[in-house]
Amino acid sequence: MLPIFKSIPTHMDYKGQKLAEQIFQGIILISAGIGFVYGLIIEQFGWTVYIVLAGFAVSCVLTLPPWPMYRRNPLSWQPALPESTAEPSQKPQESTKKKKHK
Amino acid sequence: MNTVLSRANSLFAFSLSVMAALTFGCFITTAFKDRRVPVDIHVSKVMLKNVDDFTGPRERSDLGFITFDLSADILPIKPIFDWNVKQLFLYLSAEYGTKSNSLNQVVLWDKIVLRGENTKLNLRDMKSKYFFFDDGNGLRQTISLSLSITPQFSLLLRLRALVSS
Numbered sequence: 001m002l003p004i005f006k007s008i009p010t011h012m013d014y015k016g017q018k019l020a021e022q023i024f025q026g027i028i029l030i031s032a033g034i035g036f037v038y039g040l041i042i043e044q045f046g047w048t049v050y051i052v053l054a055g056f057a058v059s060c061v062l063t064l065p066p067w068p069m070y071r072r073n074p075l076s077w078q079p080a081l082p083e084s085t086a087e088p089s090q091k092p093q094e095s096t097k098k099k100k101h102k
Numbered sequence: 103m104n105t106v107l108s109r110a111n112s113l114f115a116f117s118l119s120v121m122a123a124l125t126f127g128c129f130i131t132t133a134f135k136d137r138r139v140p141v142d143i144h145v146s147k148v149m150l151k152n153v154d155d156f157t158g159p160r161e162r163s164d165l166g167f168i169t170f171d172l173s174a175d176i177l178p179i180k181p182i183f184d185w186n187v188k189q190l191f192l193y194l195s196a197e198y199g200t201k202s203n204s205l206n207q208v209v210l211w212d213k214i215v216l217r218g219e220n221t222k223l224n225l226r227d228m229k230s231k232y233f234f235f236d237d238g239n240g241l242r243q244t245i246s247l248s249l250s251i252t253p254q255f256s257l258l259l260r261l262r263a264l265v266s267s
Contacts, residue, residue, distance in 0.1 A: 010105055010106045011104055012104065017104065020103065020109065024113050024116070025116060028113075028116060028117055028120055032120045032121075032124055035124070036127060045128055048128070049121070052117065056114075059113060060110075063109060064106055064109055064110055065106075
């Protein structure tokens with residue numbers, strides 16, 4: 001089961017992450033304000049909790065899956081170096097890199 | 103925030119902090135209200151016995167049986183069931199002083215009133231629910247009954263006594 005979940009892409013770029021954070025904070029704060037006022041009016045705190053939970057569910061749907069609006073500024077990576085031309089000079093560097101990673 | 107789990111983690115933690123702030127706001131709006139309710143108590147019959155008290159030291163103590171009337175309307179113009187109250191715990195306690203103890207308080211009767219139930223109490227000839235034992239033999243003096251209402255908040259516990267009779 002785990003390999004299937006790992007193959008679904010869930011990344012966002014940095015501006016998308018910032019946008020997602022602002023979106024969920026705004027939604028939860030707005031639903032908390034609405035819920036507080038509504039619970040104060042009808043004198044039941046249960047409705048306040050329900051409204052905040054609804055805001056939580058809406059922000060879950062909006063920010064947890066990686067929608068295309070969060071991927072509008074992708075990072076431009078440099079092109080990968082082909083390995084066949086740089087083999088003799090890169091072998092000791094590769095072995096030291098492997099030691100550092102482990 | 104680059105994986106689903108870290109986004110879900112920050113979202114959930116933020117929601118919990120917001121809920122805590124809302125709970126505090128709910129407490130602040132109701133903590134300083136005045137919750138006195140006038141009540142009318144009348145004792146109809148008092149019977150006093152002097153029997154063996156098996157719960158304490160082996161001496162004869164006073165045992166009192168009291169039947170009383172009680173009428174109260176807990177829902178006046180300003181409601182007592184605001185959003186911070188889960189249920190009301192009413193109890194009737196007798197307070198008196200004796201030679202050995204300066205202040206005794208004995209609970210005679212209690213009742214739980216849940217939210218949404220009828221709030222007009224009109225009790226006639228209620229018997230005391232619990233035994234009214236005294237440590238010594240001091241029940242022959244006058245006692246004053248006081249009705250105390252304890253609102254059991256869903257958020258905060260608050261004790262308040264209202265006295266009449």
